[in-house]
Amino acid sequence: xxxxxxxxxxxxxxxxxxxxxxxxxxxxxxxxxxxxxxxxxxxxxxxxxxxxxxxxxxxxxxxxxxxxxxxxxxxxxxxxxxxxxxxxxxxxxxxxxxxxxxxxxxxxxxxxxxxxxxxxxxxxxxxxxxxxxxxxxxxxxxxxxxxxxxxxxxxxxxxxxxxxxxxxxxxxxxxxxxxxxxxxxxxxxxxxxxxxxxxxxxxxxxxxxxxxxxxxxxxxxxxxxxxxx
Amino acid sequence: xxxxxxxxxxxxxxxxxxxxxxxxxxxxxxxxxxxxxxxxxxxxxxxxxxxxxxxxxxxxxxxxxxxxxxxxxxxxxxxxxxxxxxxxxxxxxxxxxxxxxxxxxxxxxxxxxxxxxxxxxxxxxxxxxxxxxxxxxxxxxxxxxxxxxxxxxxxxxxxxxxxxxxxxxxxxxxxxxxxxxxxxxxxxxxxxxxxxxxxxxxxxxxxxxxxxxxxxxxxxxxxxxxxxx
DNA sequence: CGAGGGAACATTGGATCCAAATTAGCATAG
DNA sequence: CTATGCTAATTTGGATCCAATGTTCCCTCG
Numbered sequence: 001x002x003x004x005x006x007x008x009x010x011x012x013x014x015x016x017x018x019x020x021x022x023x024x025x026x027x028x029x030x031x032x033x034x035x036x037x038x039x040x041x042x043x044x045x046x047x048x049x050x051x052x053x054x055x056x057x058x059x060x061x062x063x064x065x066x067x068x069x070x071x072x073x074x075x076x077x078x079x080x081x082x083x084x085x086x087x088x089x090x091x092x093x094x095x096x097x098x099x100x101x102x103x104x105x106x107x108x109x110x111x112x113x114x115x116x117x118x119x120x121x122x123x124x125x126x127x128x129x130x131x132x133x134x135x136x137x138x139x140x141x142x143x144x145x146x147x148x149x150x151x152x153x154x155x156x157x158x159x160x161x162x163x164x165x166x167x168x169x170x171x172x173x174x175x176x177x178x179x180x181x182x183x184x185x186x187x188x189x190x191x192x193x194x195x196x197x198x199x200x201x202x203x204x205x206x207x208x209x210x211x212x213x214x215x216x217x218x219x220x221x222x223x224x225x226x227x228x229x
Numbered sequence: 230x231x232x233x234x235x236x237x238x239x240x241x242x243x244x245x246x247x248x249x250x251x252x253x254x255x256x257x258x259x260x261x262x263x264x265x266x267x268x269x270x271x272x273x274x275x276x277x278x279x280x281x282x283x284x285x286x287x288x289x290x291x292x293x294x295x296x297x298x299x300x301x302x303x304x305x306x307x308x309x310x311x312x313x314x315x316x317x318x319x320x321x322x323x324x325x326x327x328x329x330x331x332x333x334x335x336x337x338x339x340x341x342x343x344x345x346x347x348x349x350x351x352x353x354x355x356x357x358x359x360x361x362x363x364x365x366x367x368x369x370x371x372x373x374x375x376x377x378x379x380x381x382x383x384x385x386x387x388x389x390x391x392x393x394x395x396x397x398x399x400x401x402x403x404x405x406x407x408x409x410x411x412x413x414x415x416x417x418x419x420x421x422x423x424x425x426x427x428x429x430x431x432x433x434x435x436x437x438x439x440x441x442x443x444x445x446x447x448x449x450x451x452x453x454x455x456x457x458x
Numbered sequence: 459c460g461a462g463g464g465a466a467c468a469t470t471g472g473a474t475c476c477a478a479a480t481t482a483g484c485a486t487a488g
Numbered sequence: 489c490t491a492t493g494c495t496a497a498t499t500t501g502g503a504t505c506c507a508a509t510g511t512t513c514c515c516t517c518g
Contacts, residue, residue, distance in 0.1 A: 016237075018471095026506075041500095051472080052473045054283075054471085054473070055471085057501090059290075061247060061291050062288045062293070064291070065290075065291045065295055073245050074478080074499090074500060074501075075481095075499090075500080076500060085379070089379040089381065089382055090335065090381060092333075093326065093329065093381070096325040096328075096329050097325060097326065099325075100322065100325050104321075135513090149314070150315060150318040150319075152318065152319060152322070152392070153318055155296075156385065164382070183482090220437060246501075246503075247501095271469080271470070271471075272470095280503090281502060281504075282470090282503085283501085284501085284502070286470090286471090302471090302472055302509090303469085303508080303509050303510060304509090304510070305469070305470060418486090460517105461518080462494095462516090462517085462518080463490090463514105463515075463516080464513105465497080465513090465514090465515095466513085467510105467513090468509105469510075469515095470507105470508085471509085473505085473507095474503105475502105475503085476501105476502085476503080477502080478500085478501075479500075480499075480500085480514080481496105481499090482496085482497075482498085484495080484496095485492105485495095486493085488489105488492095488495095
């Protein structure tokens with residue numbers, strides 16, 4: 001979790017108010033509390049966090065640059081709807097970027113971290129609710145990138161995950177629980193390659209994992225119905 | 230140039246002051262006017278643009294999220310130094326992302342755009358100064374991605390280019406003019422594949438082009454000496 | 459002469475205030 | 489009864505003001 005906390009935002013530094021607000025909003029969006037299409041009123045946020053509107057405005061600019069919100073002049077910020085095509089391309093990006101992150105990470109993973117990964121996968125296989133499954137799955141994948149030293153790369157990966165979070169949830173709701181069997185099997189293959197420190201094999205498994213998820217997702221257009229355009 | 234202007238920042242919308250300021254600062258950084266390590270005083274910028282400090286602060290948050298500046302609490306913003314390792318990984322990212330952008334772009338490139346690309350490459354081959362060469366080279370590559378419909382992807386590509394801009398300049402200064410021959414040859418191969426709409430071949434040429442540039446760049450550590458740490 | 463401390467200055471962080479733009483509601487005309 | 493135009497309220501955009509933090513320069517003491 002610390003990994004996420006560190007990397008979700010902008011990297012290393014600062015506890016300035018803007019970033020605290022940004023973290024708050026990010027969490028709210030990722031948890032689904034604020035869904036696509038929903039508007040974000042500056043004063044609401046300011047009031048809830050006991051701050052003035054200024055840090056909120058800065059935070060919104062940050063989230064906008066991260067792609068988590070969109071900004072309409074004089075109309076305010078809101079969480080954008082992604083089209084199926086958008087989603088598809090985001091997964092294609094992940095398909096190329098995450099294997100790289102993994103390759104950069106694997107050599108630096110400690111034995112402790114490998115055991116932790118194994119333990120996490122064990123928890124994923126336990127019979128939990130959808131919500132927890134998604135959380136753990138996310139945690140698992142991001143943890144495989146823990147060894148990646150370059151902030152810029154980790155940041156991009158996390159942001160890609162962030163922008164798809166809402167649709168993962170929607171997708172899991174319509175797709176059957178059988179998906180989880182497939183995912184678990186693929187995770188085990190991936191984990192095995194990581195533990196052998198076989199970067200080529202790990203990359204291949206990961207790319208396949210993401211690709212198959214993307215294809216599966218594109219079969220459920222009802223999962224991300226946008227607004228009535 | 231319109232392509233850049235549209236995509237350099239955050240995508241489509243808005244001419245709000247924050248974004249105008251962000252554009253100004255971005256240009257200043259990319260042109261080398263503000264170099265790595267240099268500090269950015271809010272009031273200086275505000276005064277120069279005839280605005281108040283508030284839009285400047287928002288702009289700095291945007292640039293921070295883009296990775297163009299770093300922010301130290303109570304100390305202000307500055308352009309960060311990149312280590313050779315950072316640069317290296319950024320090029321590795323480009324090596325994976327840009328071929329994807331190209332693949333997404335090629336089917337949508339019009340005949341006019343293809344001719345424009347050819348014309349651009351012609352200008353690159355003309356005997357110009359280093360500065361203009363870098364500008365044209367950038368314009369050439371970004372133009373090959375014009376057909377890519379997904380903002381998120383184009384944005385990532387442009388941001389990667391942005392963060393390396395200063396070091397490309399420094400590198401070209403130390404590397405001989407002979408580099409340009411190699412680059413031109415590679416561009417021609419790439420262009421040929423694009424005109425044949427052969428995405429596989431185009432991807433291969435592009436990935437190789439970037440990879441070779443990265444390796445060449447890593448041979449010149451003196452090109453990006455950071456601050457005395 | 460050098461090191462440490464303190465005061466004045468400079469710069470960033472945050473809050474409040476005012477202006478501009480959009481939205482919603484209401485009244486009126488067709 | 490519906491549609492259109494006007495007015496009022498809400499909300500964002502921008503500027504100024506004040507507080508907190510950091511920095512610099514000078515003075516004093518060892």
